[in-house]
Amino acid sequence: MKELVDKLSEKHSLSESEYAALIRGRALDITAELAGLAVQTRRAIYGNDVFTRGLIEISSICKNNCLYCGIRKDNHNANRYRLTEDDILSCAAEGYRLGFRTFVLQGGDDPFFTDPVLCGIVYKLKENHSDCAVTLSMGERSRESYKQLFDAGADRYLLRHETADPEHYARLHPKEMSFANRMQCLYDLRDIGYQVGCGFMVGSPFQTPETLAKDLKFIEEFKPDMCGIGPFIPHHDTAFRDMPAGTVEETLYLLSIIRLIHPPVLLPATTALGTIDPNGREKGIQAGANVVMPNLSPVEVRGKYELYDNKICTGEESAQCRQCLDTRMRAIGYRLVVDRGDIKRQTEVNSNV
Ligand code: 5AD
Ligand code: FES
Numbered sequence: 621m622k623e624l625v626d627k628l629s630e631k632h633s634l635s636e637s638e639y640a641a642l643i644r645g646r647a648l649d650i651t652a653e654l655a656g657l658a659v660q661t662r663r664a665i666y667g668n669d670v671f672t673r674g675l676i677e678i679s680s681i682c683k684n685n686c687l688y689c690g691i692r693k694d695n696h697n698a699n700r701y702r703l704t705e706d707d708i709l710s711c712a713a714e715g716y717r718l719g720f721r722t723f724v725l726q727g728g729d730d731p732f733f734t735d736p737v738l739c740g741i742v743y744k745l746k747e748n749h750s751d752c753a754v755t756l757s758m759g760e761r762s763r764e765s766y767k768q769l770f771d772a773g774a775d776r777y778l779l780r781h782e783t784a785d786p787e788h789y790a791r792l793h794p795k796e797m798s799f800a801n802r803m804q805c806l807y808d809l810r811d812i813g814y815q816v817g818c819g820f821m822v823g824s825p826f827q828t829p830e831t832l833a834k835d836l837k838f839i840e841e842f843k844p845d846m847c848g849i850g851p852f853i854p855h856h857d858t859a860f861r862d863m864p865a866g867t868v869e870e871t872l873y874l875l876s877i878i879r880l881i882h883p884p885v886l887l888p889a890t891t892a893l894g895t896i897d898p899n900g901r902e903k904g905i906q907a908g909a910n911v912v913m914p915n916l917s918p919v920e921v922r923g924k925y926e927l928y929d930n931k932i933c934t935g936e937e938s939a940q941c942r943q944c945l946d947t948r949m950r951a952i953g954y955r956l957v958v959d960r961g962d963i964k965r966q967t968e969v970n971s972n973v
Pocket of ligand 1: 779820
């Protein structure tokens with residue numbers, strides 16, 4: 621184990637079977653060692669700064685049927701809502717006052733958000749807040765659509781790959797969705813010029829050390845600008861309701877490994893991690909993460925964007941979440957910064973290390 625850790629930290633690369641061995645060999649001592657190295661690596665690039673992104677959940681309407689997700693089309697108990705353009709712009713304006721310089725628009729695959737509609741919103745966001753980055757997390761769209769949104773001003777795109785194993789992918793998604801298309805989207809986004817984020821759930825049903833090893837190899841090769849990982853948490857109205865949730869321990873372990881694989885990656889301590897452990901986000905930062913994404917959605921709709929059960933921060937106002945995270949980060953020796961929070965490119969990294 622020790623040899624694998626040393627190799628990973630020096631070469632930022634392991635073979636797929638070595639990644640699988642590292643995952644199978646998770647134990648307390650090795651977890652602590654990886655976290656120490658991950659924090660050191662992150663600190664050399666980003667110091668003790670934690671970047672924030674203001675998350676605006678624009679629609680819980682979805683025409684897809686991902687088996688794990690609480691807002692899947694076939695969940696007839698889901699509460700559906702859609703924010704108006706005015707709602708979105710005023711959430712962002714409030715976020716700006718609170719110090720956010722990146723807005724993430726996330727939503728289900730809602731046919732209302734056609735290219736002209738979404739481009740109009742992106743354009744206005746950039747017009748109102750030219751010093752901010754706009755990140756979209758709106759699922760699979762055509763290359764042409766991604767290009768139009770980029771030309772309208774979108775800077776970044778988050779599209780979790782969910783799993784880099786095609787058979788595993790097929791067990792998590794309905795047959796209309798394809799692994800090949802998901803991967804193609806990520807390469808198209810990169811090609812168009814976006815900063816791109818991939819990611820996966822930790823402990824998703826049917827995940828194994830071997831499928832995780834493929835995720836890690838994919839991250840090593842694709843070198844995403846962002847990587848979102850958080851525990852799978854079952855939603856009571858899905859077929860996976862009785863499946864076990866992912867664990868804090870495994871999520872933290874993987875955060876540290878991902879930091880070492882790709883040192884400059886923007887790595888959030890996710891809301892899902894904060895949901896399964898009251899101090900999950902702090903623990904995520906202490907394992908090598910450097911981003912938090914508090915919610916800016918209007919309080920009236922927050923509970924309705926229910927991808928999984930017991931999600932935190934559904935009753936708090938944006939200002940409360942900002943304040944809460946500020947306090948939490950200070951308590952562990954970090955600070956939330958008012959910054960777009962772009963990835964530091966390798967050249968900048970080298971001159972900093
Ligand atoms: N538990 C944890 N994460 C989930 N997501 C969707 N459903 C769940 C769940 N039950 C994640 C997926 C998706 C992102 C927006 O949320 O990885 O890409
Ligand atoms: Fe929302 Fe703590 S971050 S209440």
